[in-house]
Amino acid sequence: MRVRPFRGVRYDPHKVEIADVVAPPYDIISSELKEELLERSPFNVVRLILPEGYRRAALLWRSWLEEGVLLREEEPCLYVLRDTFELSGRRMTRFGLLAEVRLEPLGRGKVFPHERTFPKVTEDRLNLLRATGAQFSPIFGLYEEPEVEGLMKEVQAEPPLVDYEDRGVRRTLWRVPEGPVASRISERLEAPSIFIADGHHRYETALAYREECGGEGDGHEYVLMYLVDMRSSGLVILPVHRVVLSAPVEEEEVLARLRRSFELSPSEDLARLREEVERDGVFGLYRRGRLYRMRPMQEAEDALKDLPPFWRRVPVAVLQALALEGALGITPDMMKSGEHLRFTPDLGEAMRAVDEGEALMAFIVPPTEIEHVRRVAEAGEVMPHKSTYFHPKPPSGLVMREVRRSPCPR
Structure with a gap:
């Protein structure tokens, strides 16, 4: 299965305020914002994504799991995240799917990049993945399959796992356990191409880690992604x-x-x-x-x-x-x-x-049009540096993924 449920790792909402422990993606966190996030909570995920050291991140990850600050799901799930926000006076809603997606070489299968990456950044993310064996932030991917968003909207009839507001965005999260709905979503996402909106370095990191790990198990064959329909009315690209x-x-x-x-x-x-x-x-x-x-x-x-x-x-x-x-x-x-x-x-x-x-x-x-992103990627080209800013960014730490519990043999 290409897009499938996984046993997510989440903060226990009885032990922390979710708004106090999540963070934006690491690459848009300024030094001032990092200090603010550190002050919010001793368990803020910024301590994992921008750690004082890779070993320190690994120790925190394991201790938070042992202390029950972080919980492993008992069964594999998909997750639906609804973001509600205002832009230029208009109320916007975006639905995204958190799932694990099978890795494949960029541009040679059904996963396409639209930006260049820099080896130094990829090495930093790879060192963090080696130390922790976990993915704390989803890669933002785009697909085109309208039925999936309809299926995601159906889960709103159920009570949400998490509902909080952060920096002007209302975020509501639902769990979709393995079953008929999750299977239909996975089936509908089997064929469409996926275009990476944000997270190119983390995708290349996951590919490098897969090569290091070789054929043992399949956790390293997948990567955590946040998937949005590229025709969604809630998909916003800022200039x-x-x-x-x-x-x-x-x-x-x-x-x-x-x-x-x-x-x-x-x-x-x-x-x-x-x-x-x-x-x-x-x-x-x-x-x-x-x-x-x-x-x-x-x-x-x-x-x-x-x-x-x-x-x-x-x-x-x-x-x-x-x-x-x-x-x-x-x-x-x-x-x-x-x-x-x-x-x-x-x-x-x-x-x-x-x-x-x-x-x-x-x-x-x-702003860059979404069709430009698609056409440039399909043509095997990449956009100029910093051509797009997808808004809002999916949060780090809301749902995390354990890749391996023991280090890969290198």
């Missing part, structure tokens, strides 16, 4: 704005260099500019307290001819080619270093960085 910290060009030349590829016109209304960016295929620029509308010029098409075909339809790829690389000279390797660019879905944060002198400028971008 990821580009904040330029430094660039290898003279600051006084910036506008002139941008005007080689863009029509630049001043804008006095931020709300209107944001609407135009999302609707009309333009970009925004914030520099020295002034806003500009940036429309790619027809003559700039030649500069895009070397891009993979599907990239030319992805706005952040166009901005990267024409503005970041073409006008400002920031190469892909420079982007990865973190010294020249920062990425944020929070436009207010991006503009504050400019106002406070931390950044030279900020580019306002539209």
